[in-house]
Amino acid sequence: MNTRIAVCGHNAEARINLIRSVTPRGTIPETPPTGNVVYETENIDYLDCAVPVQEIGQRFEINFDSSAPDRADAVWYCLDGNSGLDELQQAAGLTGRVLFVVTDGDELDGEKLEKRISMLEQTGFDREKIIIVSLRERTGLVLLIEQTIRPLGGTLEEKDPELEALRRKTSEEANSFIYWASGRAFAIALVPLPMADVLPLVANEAYMFYKLGALYGYAVNKTILAGFLGCLGASVGGKIAVSFVPFLKAPIAAGITYGVGYAAKAYFESGMKLDQEMLRDIFLKSKKKGEEVNWKEKN
Known part of the structure; x- marks a missing residue:
């Protein structure tokens, strides 16, 4: 029996586009039907769930791991900038195998992303259950599927061509x-x-x-950033403060940023599990490489 994921949320277009982004081309017709429709793939079935948030817990809590026609093994609840406070408060109360998918990750950069994550945490969401995805760029999807399948005792095939393509695309964008x-x-x-x-x-x-965190689907905040930089023993601001000569500090700034970037990339690719020694080693090697680049010519 395939794993079944109920894809919920107020935005029908976001639900359909999320399912489209993780299923083979042609699985969903160009004009999809309305209502609760199941889209089947080889290993995972997706239920487009047009159910109000207040009914989701009652509907699926009983049917987890059952053979009921409308059963769900896991729930993806789609959130975006138009999710109202009442909806957010009720969604935050959902328990069990539920992941909260921020579907407008395309529109969130830097400060906007930090504010959105902070707002969701203050509303009661567990940050570790928040996944940032870009439906346009198809980033964050590997993490979303991995965190859905793992609690069910399943694993993703490393050689799955679709997943490999997504991993490769994310890596290239990060670079x-x-x-x-x-x-x-x-x-x-x-x-x-x-x-x-x-x-x-x-x-x-x-x-x-x-x-970079958003590219890999992670909802990161200032605390995580501070802890990460603390592990590296590096921050571009502190290192640059010791130099006042532009032609000396510019390569240093670029090298440190390059090193921090590749250490962060490895950190997120590992599921945020790399230890301090490994992170520090990646940072130092990448920093050295970054300092050797002729950034003046590149700029």
Whole structure:
């Protein structure tokens, strides 16, 4: 019997687009039917669940692990910027195998993402159950499926071509963003005024960390960022403060940002489980590589 996931939430378009993003092309017709419809794939069936939030717990709590026609082994509840406070408060109270999927991750960068996660936590959501996805770029989906299947005792096939393609795409996007953030750090550090670049460099570093976390589906916050940088013993702001010569500090800023970026990438790819020694080693090797890049030419 296939695993069945009920995809819920007020936004019917977001539900359908989320199912489309994790199923083979053609699974869902161009004009999908309305109501509670099951879309079957080889291993997982997806129920487009047009059920109000207040009825979800009652409907699926009894049917978990059962053979009922409308059973659900897990629930994905879609959230976006239009989710009202009443809906959020009721959704936060859902228990069991429920993951909360932020489906408008495309629109959330840096500060906006941090504010959204903070708001959800204050409303009562468990941060570890929040998954950030981009329906347009198809990022965060591997984490979403992994965290759904694992509690059910299943595993994802490492060689699954669709999942491999998603992993590869996410990795390439992460590489591109790290490169962009490092080049930006180089440009910021060229500011000739002493200390005028420290805050922008710190903001750039934080923005990169949040963006990488979102690419891999993780809802990260300031506490996680601070702990991560503490493990590395590195922050671009602190390192740059000791140098006042632009042509000296710019390569340092770019190298540190590059090192932090690749350490963060490895951290998220590991499920946020890499130990301090491994993170530090990745940071130092990547930092050295980043300092060897001719960022002036690249910019």
